[in-house]
Amino acid sequence: xxxxxxxxxxxxxxxxxxxxxxxxxxxxxxxxxxxxxxxxxxxxxxxxxxxxxxxxxxxxxxxxxxxxxxxxxxxxxxxxxxxxxxxxxxxxxxxxxxxxxxxxxxxxxxxxxxxxxxxxxxxxxxxxxxxxxxxxxxxxxxxxxxxxxxxxxxxxxxxxxxxxxxxxxxxxxxxxxxxxxxxxxxxxxxxxxxxxxxxxxxxxxxxxxxxxxxxxxxxxxxxxxxxxxxxxxxxxxxxxxxxxxxxxxxxxxxxxxxxxxxxxxxxxxxxxxxxxxxxxxxxxxxxxxxxxxxxxxxxxxxxxxxxxxxxxxxxxxxxxxxxxxxxxxxxxxxxxxxxxxxxxxxxxxxxxxxxxxxxxxxxxxxxxxxxxxxxxxxxxxxxxxxxxxxxxxxxxxxxxxxxxxxxxxxxxxxxxxxxxxxxxxxxxxxxxxxxxxxxxxxxxxxxxxxxxxxxxxxxxxxxxxxxxxxxxxxxxxxxx
Ligand SMILES: NC(=O)c1ccc[n+]([C@@H]2O[C@H](COP(=O)([O-])OP(=O)(O)OC[C@H]3O[C@@H](n4cnc5c(N)ncnc54)[C@H](O)[C@@H]3O)[C@@H](O)[C@H]2O)c1
Ligand SMILES: O=c1ccn([C@@H]2O[C@H](COP(=O)(O)OP(=O)(O)O[C@H]3O[C@H](CO)[C@@H](O)[C@H](O)[C@H]3O)[C@@H](O)[C@H]2O)c(=O)[nH]1
Numbered sequence: 001x002x003x004x005x006x007x008x009x010x011x012x013x014x015x016x017x018x019x020x021x022x023x024x025x026x027x028x029x030x031x032x033x034x035x036x037x038x039x040x041x042x043x044x045x046x047x048x049x050x051x052x053x054x055x056x057x058x059x060x061x062x063x064x065x066x067x068x069x070x071x072x073x074x075x076x077x078x079x080x081x082x083x084x085x086x087x088x089x090x091x092x093x094x095x096x097x098x099x100x101x102x103x104x105x106x107x108x109x110x111x112x113x114x115x116x117x118x119x120x121x122x123x124x125x126x127x128x129x130x131x132x133x134x135x136x137x138x139x140x141x142x143x144x145x146x147x148x149x150x151x152x153x154x155x156x157x158x159x160x161x162x163x164x165x166x167x168x169x170x171x172x173x174x175x176x177x178x179x180x181x182x183x184x185x186x187x188x189x190x191x192x193x194x195x196x197x198x199x200x201x202x203x204x205x206x207x208x209x210x211x212x213x214x215x216x217x218x219x220x221x222x223x224x225x226x227x228x229x230x231x232x233x234x235x236x237x238x239x240x241x242x243x244x245x246x247x248x249x250x251x252x253x254x255x256x257x258x259x260x261x262x263x264x265x266x267x268x269x270x271x272x273x274x275x276x277x278x279x280x281x282x283x284x285x286x287x288x289x290x291x292x293x294x295x296x297x298x299x300x301x302x303x304x305x306x307x308x309x310x311x312x313x314x315x316x317x318x319x320x321x322x323x324x325x326x327x328x329x330x331x332x333x334x335x336x337x338x339x340x341x342x343x344x345x346x347x348x349x350x351x352x353x354x355x356x357x358x359x360x361x362x363x364x365x366x367x368x369x370x371x372x373x374x375x376x377x378x379x380x381x382x383x384x385x386x387x388x389x390x391x392x393x394x395x396x397x398x399x400x401x402x403x404x405x406x407x408x409x410x411x412x413x414x415x416x417x418x419x420x421x422x423x424x425x426x427x428x429x430x431x432x433x434x435x436x437x438x439x440x441x442x443x444x445x446x447x448x449x450x451x452x453x454x455x456x457x458x459x460x461x462x463x464x465x466x467x468x469x470x471x472x473x474x475x476x477x478x479x480x
Contacts, residue, residue, distance in 0.1 A: 002027045004194075005079035007109050009033035009042055009068060011049055011164070011271070011340065012126060012157050013085035018057045019168040021066035023198040030067045030075040035386050042068035050339040050366055053165035073116045080119075081191065084109050085126035085157075089384030090275050098381075099282035101130050101275075105386070110137050114144035122187045125154045128276055130283055131214040134177075151187035153178045154209050156216030161270065162337035174204045177212025217280045221296055224273040226261045228302040234264040234466030235309060244466025245448060264466040266349065266419060266446030267307040269334030271342035271384065274300055307345050311352030313463055314444050317473050318415060322358040326438070328413040330406055331420025331447075332364035332372055339366035341375050342383050345446070346419040350376060350400070360400045363409035365422055369402035376400060407432065415442035421449045434458045440472075 004020065006013045009031045021029040033039050041048035043062070047055055058066070069075055076082055086105040091097050106127060113123060123141065125134060134152045141150040154177035159167040174195045178188040188206050195204055207215070234244040244264040252259035268274075277296055284293035315322055334344035341347070350360055354376075362372055373396045375383070403409040406425070410416050410433045418425055426449055434441050443455055445464040455462045461472045 002081070002194075003079045004029045004081045004083065005075040006031045006083040006085055006126070007033070007072060007076065007113075008083075008085035008087070008127070009035070009038050009048075010085065010087070011051075011161060012159070013083070014042060014047075014049060014058075015051055015054055015159065015164045015168060016085070016126065016157060017083070018054060018061060018066060019165065020194065021061040021064075022057050024194060025065055027194065028065050028067075029061075030069055030079070032069050032072040032075050033386075034070070034072065035388055036070055038387065039068050039070045050337075051161065051164045052337055057165065073112065076113055077116045077118060079121065081122045081124060081194070082113055083124045083126045083155075084113075087384055087386060088127045088129055088275075090278055090381045092379075092381050096282050099278045099285075101279045101282075103129070103133065103136070106133070106137070107140065110140040111144065113150075114141045117148050117150075120149040122151045122153060122190060124191065125152065125213070126157055128156060128216050128220075128272065128279075129154075129213060130279055131210050131217065133213060134209045149183070151178065151183055152209065153187055153191055154212035154216075155191060156212060158216075158219065161340055162335055169198070171199060171203065174199050175207065175212050175215055176204065177207045177209040180208055217276050217283075220272055220276040221280055221299065223261055224268055224277055224303070225296075225299045227263075227265065227268045227273075228299045228306075230262045230264045231267065231306045231465075232302050234306075237466040238469055241468050243468060247466075264448060265306075265345075266310045266465065267303045267345040269342070269344040269346075271340070274303070274343055275384065304348075307348040308352065310345075310444065310446055310465070311349055311356075313473070314353065314415060314417065314442075315356050317442060317444075317461070317463065322353055322356045322414075325358055325414040326412055327353055327358045327360055328406075328410040328416045329360055329362040330364075330409065330416060330418045330425050331422055332362055332367045332375075333420050333422075336420055336422045339364075339368075339371075341367055341371055344375070344419075347375050349417065349419060349446070354397065354399055358399065361403060361409045361413060362400065363403045363406045364420060365424065372400065372402050373397060407436070411436045412438060413441075414438045415444060417444045417446060418449060419446050421447040425449060426451075430455055430460070431458055434460060 004027055006017045013031055017029045017031045038048050086109050089102045091100045091102040138152050176188050176191050178184040192204050230248055233247055237244040248262040251257055252262050277300055281293045281297050332346040333341055376397045406428055441460050443460045443462050448464050452462050452464050461470055463473055
């Protein structure tokens with residue numbers, strides 16, 4: 001029986017391996033991690049991550065051909081194929097701080113693989129890594145290998161959170177990069193055969209190592225660029241009376257452009273886009289390409305601008321101060337159908353409002369109070385380290401309360417901000433919410449999910465990203 005081991009039982013390692021186990025009953029899959037609580041959770045009824053459809057698959061396969069364990073060395077030693085899906089955070093100190101990928105976890109995984117292996121292995125980069133990482137990994141593995149042969153493959157993951165299982169069942173493509181040698185081709189073929197159990201062969205793309213590594217960074221940069229492009233247009237729409245939804249529709253019907261990923265928003269979040277673009281910018285700088293680096297940096301700058309613009313719009317609309325005013329936040333996750341808050345725009349918006357001394361009341365159907373408090377106290381980029389290595393803050397932000405009900409969160413509030421597009425926010429009783437709020441009652445829709453006309457009929461002053469402005473907002477002082 002072929003044995004697969006995946007190092008890193010996170011948002012990628014967990015779902016990806018669960019789907020491989022489901023689709024390949026003849027393969028034994030072990031997912032290992034240094035985090036004991038995480039592995040305990042994978043072995044319990046309360047999985048460590050929320051992802052539609054995941055629980056069913058784990059229940060079907062766990063204990064049969066899918067195992068979760070902290071015995072990292074044993075499972076690596078026994079495996080034929082070792083996936084590495086560990087954290088690749090942004091460096092916070094030293095050379096490349098604030099941009100470059102910190103490969104500490106990757107390097108320690110590679111050293112451990114070299115130390116414990118007693119047979120030849122295929123080592124698969126599943127984490128998103130800088131282009132040319134495989135070369136460094138090869139050196140570490142070969143240097144310590146005691147004659148054991150390793151083949152490195154790059155097999156970046158393209159799943160999006162909230163739709164991870166659907167994405168893994170039906171990927172647009174699977175990408176495998178390997179060395180262009182007979183051994184490299186053989187390793188690529190071995191991994192291809194795993195995916196071919198459910199992915200049509202013509203959707204399995206094979207390339208050289210560097211193309212596969214770079215394609216992952218490029219794909220995320222292109223996706224994020226679309227959002228920054230439509231968000232840049234949203235600012236112009238507000239100044240001119242155009243409606244960003246109509247503009248995006250008109251633009252997206254051009255078959256060369258396509259309709260997806262053109263929703264204007266308070267900004268993109270998530271663990272990947274910002275990190276991967278910063279990484280790309282750093283690689284361009286290191287390769288003597290400052291113009292290319294600047295080009296991609298602008299995608300992040302517009303994203304930061306969009307989040308700031310949103311906060312400024314709230315404050316300027318409410319008589320230029322939110323000091324001691326209750327502002328309700330509906331949605332804290334970085335997108336709907338996930339409890340993940342990594343780089344969520346809600347963190348920046350809340351911090352901006354707290355900077356202006358607002359009292360904040362938050363409701364999100366999937367995010368706990370503990371998580372929200374941690375996020376608001378944590379330093380930039382600290383979230384991307386294994387849980388037990390993240391600095392714990394003993395303080396909680398006192399001006400922040402977390403509720404388990406949207407009506408409770410919005411009671412007596414001066415303003416409501418929608419920061420995640422959860423479906424349930426569309427069907428709330430906004431008349432009831434209006435009746436229980438301070439007047440004038442404001443709604444700031446950072447996701448364009450609410451029915452603006454209906455809300456205005458009820459009596460709200462409404463701001464919706466990139467939409468023609470309320471007369472009230474037009475008359476408020478300009479902001480930068
Ligand atoms: N989250 C996504 O949607 C997504 C999608 C595609 C690619 N990626 C990339 O995949 C990688 C993993 O992302 P994630 O979201 O799954 O991260 P994660 O933080 O959820 O999981 C990483 C896990 O690796 C474990 N780990 C770290 N070092 C280890 C070691 N030496 N030995 C054993 N376990 C170790 C951590 O404890 C953690 O549980 C990153 O490079 C990320 O950029 C993420
Ligand atoms: O039109 C859009 C689409 C998305 N977003 C926002 O963009 C962020 C990222 O969304 P999404 O890409 O759906 O989720 P991720 O899970 O971050 O997935 C991205 O990042 C992963 C990690 O690399 C990749 O594997 C995926 O292909 C890539 O879509 C979220 O805050 C969304 O709300 C918008 O604002 N407007």
